[in-house]
Amino acid sequence: MGTDSQYDTLGELQAASPPAILKRVSANLARDFRSFKRITAGSADRPDHVQTADSAWWEQVDQILTPEMFYKTSDGDNWAPAMQAAANAAENINAPMIYLRPNFEYTMDDHVVLKAGIVVWGYGAKLLMRSNPNLRGGFIRTQGSGVNVNDDFIQRDDMALMGVWAEVLPTVKGVNCFGTTVSSRISFVDCTAKGATWGEENDPKPKGGRGFSCHTRSSMIKHVNCKAIDCSIGAHILDKADYDWTVTPVLQGFSATNANPVVFTLTNHGLQNGDQYQAQAFTGDGWSNLNGNTFTVTRIDSSRFRLNFSSASYPAFNGAGRLSKADTGYMRGSGITYLGMEVENCDLDGLIFEQVLDSQNTTEPKNIYFQGRLRNCATRYPSDHSIINLAGIPGVTVDAQVFNDRDHPVGSVIRGSSALADIRVRGYVHTTAHYIDHRPMTDGSKDLEVGSTLHPEGTSRSSKYELRIEGDTVSGDIIYSANTQVGETHNQNYTWRSSYDVEYSASSFGGVAIADVAKHNTNSYRIKNTNTGDVTLVGKYNFESNTGGFYEEGTWTPVLRGSSVPGSNAYSYQVGTWKRIGDSYELEGRLTVSGNVDPTMAGNMEIAGLPAAVAAGAHGREASVCFNYVNNLSLAAGKSISGRGLVGTSTVVLAERDNVRDTNLTSATKFGSNLDMRFRIVYSRD
CATH class of the missing domain: 2.160.20 (Pectate Lyase C-like)
Structure with missing residues (x-):
């Protein structure tokens, strides 16, 4: 039952004649609370306007709206019209919120x-x-x-x-x-x-x-x-x-003349006078200079148009290139x-x-x-x-x-x-x-x-x-x-x-x-x-660091073997570490054989297992190998052990060095029981 300023339903408000002294009324619809203010004129087309029985107009001024406020039984279970009406009313009355019912x-x-x-x-x-x-x-x-x-x-x-x-x-x-x-x-x-x-x-x-x-x-x-x-x-x-999608945005497959200004031919090009197009992907002398520049279109007919540059000095057009609608970035x-x-x-x-x-x-x-x-x-x-x-x-x-x-x-x-x-x-x-x-x-x-x-x-x-x-x-x-x-x-x-x-x-x-x-x-x-x-x-993969280039480090496992018959050895030490700066590797390693070296090893004696293949160095400098400690190695007087990287592989070939040359080690008999070698290798990766 309505009072002078409060009504149970919207229908009751519409059927009432509120006293003229009232400037604001309300209607409680279930959980929805609506507040209306009296206005001098209204419109039935406005979902937030209500006319009472005395022909007075009222405008909804709620701060919180719900779809239920705008629901019509004729909509059945389609809530889209009520949702849209609530959105429209929210904009009209500057309501800050539309509230949707929980669990619905x-x-x-x-x-x-x-x-x-x-x-x-x-x-x-x-x-x-x-x-x-x-x-x-x-x-x-x-x-x-x-x-x-x-x-x-x-x-x-x-x-x-x-x-x-x-x-x-x-x-x-x-x-x-x-x-x-x-x-x-x-x-x-x-x-x-x-x-x-x-x-x-x-x-x-x-x-x-x-x-x-x-x-x-x-x-x-x-x-x-x-x-x-x-x-x-x-x-x-x-x-x-920034252009209407009905305008042709990209043109290609055209022909072009050697003229001042240049004339392009493309059936149904769709361009109009004053259109701005940018040149891209042109090739050949002169033509490639167009790339990245924007030109103004002058329409000749539906199949021909001019752009404001001269191609008179260019070679014949080779067919490569496209023209793209210039973009202002506005959209x-x-x-x-x-x-x-x-x-x-x-x-x-x-x-x-x-x-x-x-x-x-x-x-x-x-x-x-x-x-x-x-x-x-x-x-x-x-x-x-x-x-x-x-x-x-x-x-x-x-x-x-x-x-x-x-x-x-x-x-x-x-x-x-x-x-x-x-x-x-x-x-x-x-x-x-x-x-x-x-x-x-x-x-x-x-x-x-x-x-x-x-x-x-x-x-x-x-x-x-x-x-x-x-x-x-x-x-x-x-x-x-x-x-x-x-x-x-x-x-x-x-x-x-x-x-x-x-x-x-x-x-x-x-x-x-x-x-x-x-x-x-x-x-x-x-x-x-x-x-x-x-x-x-x-x-040129680089980390920004004080190394001046890419840095990485890790471990490796050196292996003593023969090139033609690898053999098999047991080790008490078989360890190595490496660092890489750019393409350069610096390795340390230690090999200590447990007991006798496998006598079946044949071919060139090698240390294998380098972390990357050896690159060919300038002037034949494939790798530098330095042995800083060797024990139980049987070499002739005046000779020492040396080595060189084998290009394209992850191996170092061992050699005997005298005051004239290096000679490859080709026999396991030079290695004594409990052979112990500690070394450094520097090389560039392949």
Whole structure:
């Protein structure tokens, strides 16, 4: 029963005629409390406006809203309209919070677009998407307008989602859980995304499937203690260039004249007067000077256009080169972080950080940061996808723990590449083809909805990769690429000025440490198999230390043997240590035979077991061997023992030295009982 200022239901308020003196009234609807203020005029189209029986208008002024306040029985069990009405009202009345009922499942048949300046409090509640309204973004999303250059621009800023659970039911395909577009300063805290899966298999570029998706003009987006479960992709950043997608962004396969100005021919090129395009990947005298420069288009007709430079003095055009729509950076995302993120059973990729199309903004870091764990991801199409997929965004930092068990083999731990990236991965991957695969994610049979085979110039520059992975099987190469690393002038899918430090413990290894096509002479590589101790070093791999170069140390086991018949000896001492600075090794060793030396040893007498093969030295100086103590060695008067490294092997050949020459030791009879030798060896590795 209502009083002068308080009513049990909204219907009672609407049927009442509150005294004119009252400026504020309230209605208690179950647990929901609504407060209204009298206004001079209202609108039935406003969900926060109510008209009473005396034709007075009232506006809702609650500070906390709930979907229940806006529920209509005609909506049945579809809570999406009530959710959207609550979001609209929150923006209209500047309410700071939408409160979701704990232990309640809100089933939904459409998406909800959240508005600026609100908090959604969802601890204990679940939002369940049960149909596919042909969404491209998340079914819970923050979205302004102005995705394309000519659109009206509306930014949606300053929101927080706290403890929100967004789940896509198994019968629904092609939907994302959470999404941001044209939004800034958005926080997801303790949120869970579950069940978002790719579109149908017969769709050549399936849509959706992201747990957390940040698209065009998303900036200052924070994810704290969030989780993506059973999605196709756990977290996806799509950084789009500054032009409408209806405009042709990349041109190639054209012909060009020798003229001033140059004329290009390409059927249905789609360009207009004043368009700005940048030249890339041109080769040949004169033409290669165009790379990196931006030119203005003058349209001739649908098949011909001019650019404002002269090619009159160049040789005939050889067909190599492409033109890419210039990027102002206006639509770029930045400042996207994931702290304490958990990604589990996301079967395409755990993470994708993607810069779409052939844009040139690869010099400005975007401040993308991920810290968290990825578990049993990237198993659906292992030849095309990976646990962590880097696709061109510059300035990515990843500090990840990974785990894939026996039942979840992957194509690679890291795929693609990024400029100015710092990638640190620790964990266990039972079976993989590669640890790092520098092919782009679109170099395969399963492309994403907006992927491009033309990834940005300079995407793999000046980056650091540090991996410590345990596991069982690596079927291919530790580091792999699809194309030979030819140089920095035509650099798609290439890496340069980057360092790689990988340690792994796979017991089965089917390839090489670094595929030849993956090597570039400006990169540095250190690959170590911790099971065998084998270390592969390529390039100028340096630690910044006072050693002035790469430093490593370890132990080795010297063996006394014959070159043709090794024989077998028992030892009371058989020890050695080594240090390596750059390519130079310095060894110490001691061999003490227990009892008699094996008399069956034949051929050249050798010490084997050096930690790396001996390189050919300048002027024949393959190694330096110094014996600082020898006992029980029977040499002729005036002779001493010496040695030299055998190029391409891990052995030192022993010799007798007189005042004229060294002569190889070829008989075990020179070695007495309890032979004891202590020595130092210095050499360069092969």
